[in-house]
Amino acid sequence: MQRSIGVHTRALAVIAAAVLVSGTAAGCLGKSSTSNNGANANADAKQFTLTIAANGISGGKNAKGADWVQNWVIPHFVADQKAKGRTATVKFQGSGAADEDYKSKVALDLKSGSGADIYALDGIWVGEFADAGYIKPLDDLVGADKVSAWDGWSQIPPSVQANMSYNNKKYGIPNGTDGRVLFFNKKLFAQAGLPADWQPTSWDDILTTGQTLKSKLPGVTPIQLNGGTAMGEATTMQGALPLLVGTGQQIWANGKWQGNTQAMRDVLTMYDKIYKGGLGDPVLQEDAKGRDESFAEFAAGKIAILLESDYFWRSVIEPTQGIDKMADRDQVVGWAKIPAMKPGSGIRGQDFVSMSGGGGNVINPATKYPQQAWELLQFMNSKDAVIAYLGGAAQITQRQDVNSQVLSRDPMLTFISQQVLPLTAFRPGFAVYPQVSQALQQATLDVVSGKSPADAATAYQQSVAGLVGGADKVASG
Amino acid sequence: MPPAETRQQAAIPAQPAVAGAPAVAAVPQSVGVGTSTPTDVAGLGRLRAVGFVAPALVLIGVFLVFPALWTLYIGVTNYRLTGVAARTPDVVGLDNYRRALSDPTFYRSLWITLLFVFGSAVIGQNGLGFVFAWGLRGARPWVRRLAEAFVLLAWILPASVVAFLWVALLERDGGTLNELLGRTPGVPWLVEYPLLSIVVFNIWRGTAFSMMLYSAALSAVPPSHLETARLAGSSAAQTLRDVVLPHIRRYALTNTLLITLWTFNDFSPYLLTAGGPNHRSETTPVYIYNTAIVGGQMGYSGAISLLVLLINLLLALVYLRAARTSRRLSGG
Numbered sequence: 001m002q003r004s005i006g007v008h009t010r011a012l013a014v015i016a017a018a019v020l021v022s023g024t025a026a027g028c029l030g031k032s033s034t035s036n037n038g039a040n041a042n043a044d045a046k047q048f049t050l051t052i053a054a055n056g057i058s059g060g061k062n063a064k065g066a067d068w069v070q071n072w073v074i075p076h077f078v079a080d081q082k083a084k085g086r087t088a089t090v091k092f093q094g095s096g097a098a099d100e101d102y103k104s105k106v107a108l109d110l111k112s113g114s115g116a117d118i119y120a121l122d123g124i125w126v127g128e129f130a131d132a133g134y135i136k137p138l139d140d141l142v143g144a145d146k147v148s149a150w151d152g153w154s155q156i157p158p159s160v161q162a163n164m165s166y167n168n169k170k171y172g173i174p175n176g177t178d179g180r181v182l183f184f185n186k187k188l189f190a191q192a193g194l195p196a197d198w199q200p201t202s203w204d205d206i207l208t209t210g211q212t213l214k215s216k217l218p219g220v221t222p223i224q225l226n227g228g229t230a231m232g233e234a235t236t237m238q239g240a241l242p243l244l245v246g247t248g249q250q251i252w253a254n255g256k257w258q259g260n261t262q263a264m265r266d267v268l269t270m271y272d273k274i275y276k277g278g279l280g281d282p283v284l285q286e287d288a289k290g291r292d293e294s295f296a297e298f299a300a301g302k303i304a305i306l307l308e309s310d311y312f313w314r315s316v317i318e319p320t321q322g323i324d325k326m327a328d329r330d331q332v333v334g335w336a337k338i339p340a341m342k343p344g345s346g347i348r349g350q351d352f353v354s355m356s357g358g359g360g361n362v363i364n365p366a367t368k369y370p371q372q373a374w375e376l377l378q379f380m381n382s383k384d385a386v387i388a389y390l391g392g393a394a395q396i397t398q399r400q401d402v403n404s405q406v407l408s409r410d411p412m413l414t415f416i417s418q419q420v421l422p423l424t425a426f427r428p429g430f431a432v433y434p435q436v437s438q439a440l441q442q443a444t445l446d447v448v449s450g451k452s453p454a455d456a457a458t459a460y461q462q463s464v465a466g467l468v469g470g471a472d473k474v475a476s477g
Numbered sequence: 478m479p480p481a482e483t484r485q486q487a488a489i490p491a492q493p494a495v496a497g498a499p500a501v502a503a504v505p506q507s508v509g510v511g512t513s514t515p516t517d518v519a520g521l522g523r524l525r526a527v528g529f530v531a532p533a534l535v536l537i538g539v540f541l542v543f544p545a546l547w548t549l550y551i552g553v554t555n556y557r558l559t560g561v562a563a564r565t566p567d568v569v570g571l572d573n574y575r576r577a578l579s580d581p582t583f584y585r586s587l588w589i590t591l592l593f594v595f596g597s598a599v600i601g602q603n604g605l606g607f608v609f610a611w612g613l614r615g616a617r618p619w620v621r622r623l624a625e626a627f628v629l630l631a632w633i634l635p636a637s638v639v640a641f642l643w644v645a646l647l648e649r650d651g652g653t654l655n656e657l658l659g660r661t662p663g664v665p666w667l668v669e670y671p672l673l674s675i676v677v678f679n680i681w682r683g684t685a686f687s688m689m690l691y692s693a694a695l696s697a698v699p700p701s702h703l704e705t706a707r708l709a710g711s712s713a714a715q716t717l718r719d720v721v722l723p724h725i726r727r728y729a730l731t732n733t734l735l736i737t738l739w740t741f742n743d744f745s746p747y748l749l750t751a752g753g754p755n756h757r758s759e760t761t762p763v764y765i766y767n768t769a770i771v772g773g774q775m776g777y778s779g780a781i782s783l784l785v786l787l788i789n790l791l792l793a794l795v796y797l798r799a800a801r802t803s804r805r806l807s808g809g
Contacts, residue, residue, distance in 0.1 A: 024522075100771060104558070104771065106557050107558050107773075108558075108770075111558070111563070125559075127560075128559035128560040129559055130562040131559070131560045131563070131564065132557075132558075132559045132560055132561070132564050133563070133564040134559070134563070134565035140686065228754070229753070230751065230753055230754070276781065283665045283668045283669075285758075286748060286753060286754030286755060287649075287665065287668050287752055287753075288615045288667070288751040288754075295648070297650075338688075389516050427656075431559070431560045431561065434558070434559075435772075435773075438772065445754075445755050446755075449754065450754045455706065
């Protein structure tokens with residue numbers, strides 16, 4: 001009797017402890033919405049330290065951006081602050097990781113209320129990060145009056161501002177936009193008897209060209225169209241979505257996501273034709289490092305056609321600073337607009353299509369110096385800073401005053417801004433989008449690794465319905 | 478008030494160290510734990526004994542019990558890494574468990590883990606470790622030291638370094654293996670044979686432990702037995718089966734179960750294939766990582782983690798029971 005009561009007491013104590021522990025645990029799960037620092041915290045500090053984090057690293061991925069922060073932004077900002085009587089210490093935290101890994105890292109940093117003061121983010125992450133409370137509207141962080149006081153906004157077109165906005169609130173300053181085209185190797189084209197001013201007008205055109213390349217140039221992979229989950233968002237943006245808009249559909253329109261529709265099956269059938277018809281290399285789509293390898297192969301003249309954004313031109317095969325430098329880039333690499341499935345079948349009845357995105361910089365809500373971080377952010381997006389970033393090269397930057405000066409320097413970027421941007425489309429800024437995108441990547445992977453397009457589309461429909469909360473929010477048929 | 482009295486009576490023996498001897502003397506001596514004079518060998522008494530183990534208990538609580546409870550809690554929510562569910566997760570009850578138990582990807586990861594454990598640990602490391610230990614037994618000391626050093630090196634190098642070397646070895650274009658075989662175009666080993674690649678990788682990496690354990694075990698075989706077997710004219714196979722195995726059976730069991738547990742939870746295959754292509758080398762730990770960190774589904778992966786924890790407990794129980802049985806057998 002005594003013993004059994006003792007045992008009961010002990011058991012109760014254990015349960016009580018467990019409940020207590022899990023109770024505290026429950027309190028910790030999720031993120032408290034209160035900011036630990038007011039907008040004016042440490043605003044008068046004479047000495048402060050700020051850290052900028054980006055997915056770029058000297059001598060590696062996005063080396064240009066990393067070098068710019070380290071060699072231009074930091075010394076100039078520090079000098080600028082010194083002139084104002086303040087001692088600033090600014091550090092750069094570089095990464096050279098795949099975009100998805102970088103995203104996880106930033107999410108974990110922000111979640112734990114630590115990390116750098118300024119983060120570079122892709123525009124499509126803004127929604128889910130904002131919903132999670134990891135980032136906050138600039139108005140809340142530094143004060144609406146201070147945000148609207150910045151003269152730079154007038155130089156940034158609304159469509160570009162939208163890249164770093166969510167629910168009509170600005171979360172950061174964007175750093176420009178991009179457009180997607182088909183890059184091709186003119187040297188290989190010449191060997192196969194194809195024109196140097198190649199411009200396909202339908203998907204069949206691309207396939208026919210691929211067949212010619214295949215029969216004339218053994219050992220060369222004709223087409224690289226990103227597929228599979230290992231490439232992450234690069235599959236969606238440089239593969240599935242440019243094809244999808246070529247069928248006349250957008251991934252999200254009129255309250256519904258694309259499910260198992262004719263358009264989606266057409267897209268997957270195109271993957272099927274490329275990867276089962278021997279026009280593309282399925283291994284690159286499945287390999288964990290496939291995207292990097294595809295870049296290296298294009299630069300080495302082993303891939304003839306590759307769908308990419310102008311990032312590829314500016315940062316990958318760029319002759320002096322690129323990851324896979326092509327010394328003869330300007331002579332060898334040509335570009336063409338992405339055709340719709342058939343002439344006129346693209347969105348808005350277009351013959352040619354493209355997709356655009358863009359990232360920017362946000363302020364970590366946990367920063368100790370919100371005002372100084374905002375000052376640094378403005379400094380990074382000033383006209384001088386953006387021009388310094390370009391360093392003689394061209395890019396579609398966030399600032400119109402810079403673009404009007406620099407775009408004419410580079411025929412490729414001129415082409416993007418004049419011919420591609422008017423055709424382009426953007427991804428929907430919903431927090432659930434990245435998950436839909438993953439389902440889409442899985443569908444392309446299914447096809448590349450052997451499933452039929454119809455089966456892949458069925459499986460895709462099912463996962464999308466689960467993600468967006470019901471089949472009634474998914475278009476099918 | 479009989480109930481209260483009973484309660485009081487029951488309470489007293491529970492705190493003898495505090496109440497002291499007189500209080501205890503008033504109630505009949507109970508058997509075992511609750512007596513006033515310390516019955517433990519060290520003579521510590523309960524309070525001091527508790528004080529003695531408290532640091533260990535706190536450590537276990539912080540690093541084992543709390544994470545387990547935390548996992549249990551996360552597992553019943555829809556907690557995500559990003560989005561609304563990261564800020565305000567809802568309790569969804571057993572939905573995650575229901576989903577896990579009907580998720581073919583989860584079962585596939587368990588199956589792949591089984592193949593991985595069986596191929597690389599139970600057969601591979603065990604077998605190769607024994608072969609090394611047996612083969613090096615009679616070798617010259619310097620040969621033995623050198624071979625052991627190489628095997629050990631594979632074990633002690635950091636996983637990230639080793640993974641880098643293996644990726645270089647198995648790369649399709651310009652990988653060492655393809656160069657050695659003279660294959661152009663090379664075979665994309667990690668894409669075409671992902672599971673085989675990580676199995677071979679893990680054998681290479683983990684054989685050292687089995688080798689050392691068997692070396693020690695083999696030295697426990699009395700040389701006189703081996704000599705007798707030799708004089709009786711038994712073949713090498715017969716000697717192994719009838720003389721060596723009976724002596725090292727317990728070691729073999731311990732070794733197998735330990736490396737099974739480790740390999741079951743091993744994450745280093747991720748560094749080679751990241752679970753791909755298309756989940757073909759996605760062992761359960763990699764599946765959990767991909768679901769939680771890459772997919773952002775913290776709640777769901779919490780549920781899977783708990784299921785894995787249960788599987789681990791089961792394996793540990795099997796281990797304890799087998800160890801007890803074998804002790805009884807060899808001790809008896």
